[in-house]
Amino acid sequence: MEQYPLLIILGATASGKTKLAIELAKALETEIISADSRQVFKGMDIGTGKDLIEFYKADIPFHLIDIRAAGENYNVNSFKEDFYTVFTSIINKNKLPILCGGTGMYIHSLLQNHELTAVPNNESLRIALQGLDKSELEAKIKSYPESLTHHVDFSSAKRLIRAIEVADYLQNHTLEKVDRPVINPLVIGLVDELETRRAKITERLMRRLEGGLIEEVEKLIANGVPVAMLTFYGLEYKFVASYLMNEIDFLTLKERLTIAICQFAKRQMTFFRKMEKDGVKVEWLAADKEMISLKEEVLQHIKHQFELK
Secondary structure, rough: EEEEEEEEEOOOOOOOOOHHHHHHHHHHHOEEEEEOOOEEEEEOOOOOOOOOHHHHOOOEEOOOOOOEEEOOOOOHHHHHHHHHHHHHHOOOEEEEEOOEEOOOHHHHHHHHOHHHHHOOOHHHHHEEEEOOOOOOOOOOOHHHHHHHHOOOOOOOHHHHHHHHHHHHHHOOOOOOOOOOOOEEEEEEEEOOOOOOHHHHHHHHHHHHHOHHHHHHHHHHHHHOOHHHHHHHHHHHHHHHHHHHHOOHHHHHHHHHHHHHHHHHHHHHHHHHHHHHHHHOOEEEEEEOHHHHHHHHHHHHHHHHHHOOO
16 A cells, blocks of 8 residues: 655644754655644734744745634644645655644644544533542543544543544444545654753743733733633633733743743643654654754654665
């Protein structure tokens, strides 16, 4: 069966993924696909770090950014459908697609081809489960047949709720298998030392706050995006919305948001390590290397894996 090459650049927030992807796209004369669950939304630019100016300056085609209105629903299955449409278009041009982002669930769904992402949301069931604590959710998921729960991630209440939703659906429905192009992935991971990562996050947050992040959230609210939805988007949008609602002051905003982003980066790395345990091979590179060295190292990996001349 024919396999199609895909270069994946992943890493925690602020690791420099986009800059590396752009340099590689220039060298390979190819296109970039975003794997970021929030960059799909229009008007959420500063808080999600879209780096659109960098794309335009480099004249690099990019995909799956600004494809939904803020406030719309978008999930793993939506991403997969959109990804394969773009992926097929790029490989038909005989180019090497570059997938770049930090949403591990999106990336993992492609590498493991999880059909379960096609299970639709069940809002009434979700509402019924919201009042249960983690131990009660664990007991609930264990009440389903093991054949429906072997995929379960017990790490959070949110994931347990989704697992119950999936198991409940599969009791009464059968998922159709969708034929997809078979991917031959080269996964490059960027990693920083803990203190370096924290310093990068702090510096970047200050640039965003000074560069219009608060005004961006104000505009989203003025355009009708509910505060509850901004809270759902998390991180910058959650805390800035709280600041705009006069629930916290500016100093508290900076302190809590810095901590929250650092915790998020830690969770990202934990997820990537879990991907490795699931059989995904990741070539980890030091994110603080000079860009030219990073680029050349990745190009050597590409040449070796895909036998390019």
